[in-house]
Amino acid sequence: MHRFRVFGLFVDAPLDTAAQAVSFWSAALHAKPRVADGDDTYTRLTGALSGLEMEVQAVNDQPRYHVDIETDDVEAEALRLIRLGATVVSRPPGWYVLRAPGGHLLCVVKVQSDPEFFDANSREVG
Amino acid sequence: MHRFRVFGLFVDAPLDTAAQAVSFWSAALHAKPRVADGDDTYTRLTGALSGLEMEVQAVNDQPRYHVDIETDDVEAEALRLIRLGATVVSRPPGWYVLRAPGGHLLCVVKVQSDPEFFDANSREVG
Numbered sequence: 001m002h003r004f005r006v007f008g009l010f011v012d013a014p015l016d017t018a019a020q021a022v023s024f025w026s027a028a029l030h031a032k033p034r035v036a037d038g039d040d041t042y043t044r045l046t047g048a049l050s051g052l053e054m055e056v057q058a059v060n061d062q063p064r065y066h067v068d069i070e071t072d073d074v075e076a077e078a079l080r081l082i083r084l085g086a087t088v089v090s091r092p093p094g095w096y097v098l099r100a101p102g103g104h105l106l107c108v109v110k111v112q113s114d115p116e117f118f119d120a121n122s123r124e125v126g
Numbered sequence: 127m128h129r130f131r132v133f134g135l136f137v138d139a140p141l142d143t144a145a146q147a148v149s150f151w152s153a154a155l156h157a158k159p160r161v162a163d164g165d166d167t168y169t170r171l172t173g174a175l176s177g178l179e180m181e182v183q184a185v186n187d188q189p190r191y192h193v194d195i196e197t198d199d200v201e202a203e204a205l206r207l208i209r210l211g212a213t214v215v216s217r218p219p220g221w222y223v224l225r226a227p228g229g230h231l232l233c234v235v236k237v238q239s240d241p242e243f244f245d246a247n248s249r250e251v252g
Contacts, residue, residue: 006174009193011228017228021227023210023211023227024210025226028206029132050176050177050247052177063228063230064230065190066191080154081154084153100147100150100154101146101150102137102144102182104139104147104190104191125156
């Protein structure tokens with residue numbers, strides 16, 4: 001038995017355009033940009049979406065969006081999604097990058113939200 | 127003066143994989159798939175996200191995600207985003223497809239949500 005929820009939407013912007021992407025999305029959505037603690041790869045767009053995190057991530061790749069699923073059991077959740085047809089793109093320590101049927105990226109990460117918020121908003125499986 | 131909000135996240139799946147994408151995302155997120163009224167290009171994933179619509183859209187293109195911004199003034203909202211740096215990809219009757227700085231697709235559409243929900247959750251600009 002484990003729990004999951006969609007944590008957020010990530011705007012993956014090529015390194016040389018990430019600053020422009022942060023400026024645009026924060027102004028467009030009236031969100032306050034804040035570099036994530038200890039990792040300037042991620043800029044949080046606080047208040048951009050109702051109910052979901054939104055961040056710009058600087059990537060050494062083409063522009064894309066992806067979604068993150070947060071869970072209290074990363075292995076079990078990744079396995080569930082693989083059984084549903086997702087494939088493993090990479091397996092960094094502690095999290096998974098998966099590709100869904102249809103070709104879309106999603107990551108499976110440990111719980112990022114406040115634990116009480118996660119308890120109240122996640123779904124149980126297994 | 128006009129209002130906007132992020133309406134939803136769209137999973138744009140190539141035509142030959144759209145059915146698989148619907149199966150995966152509906153099972154993965156415990157969402158009920160429902161073909162949109164009158165247009166089987168769009169399948170709503172009801173309940174997938176908290177506070178945002180999520181749909182699979184069958185496209186004659188590569189897989190991608192995009193976001194929709196809904197507004198009570200499509201022209202004014204598109205102009206606002208263009209002034210912030212977005213470029214026009216296409217201009218179908220009544221809505222815009224834009225590309226944000228950084229390379230990400232977003233659409234500007236008329237209000238799709240229930241009007242009372244839009245009133246309560248949109249932001250004012252202008």
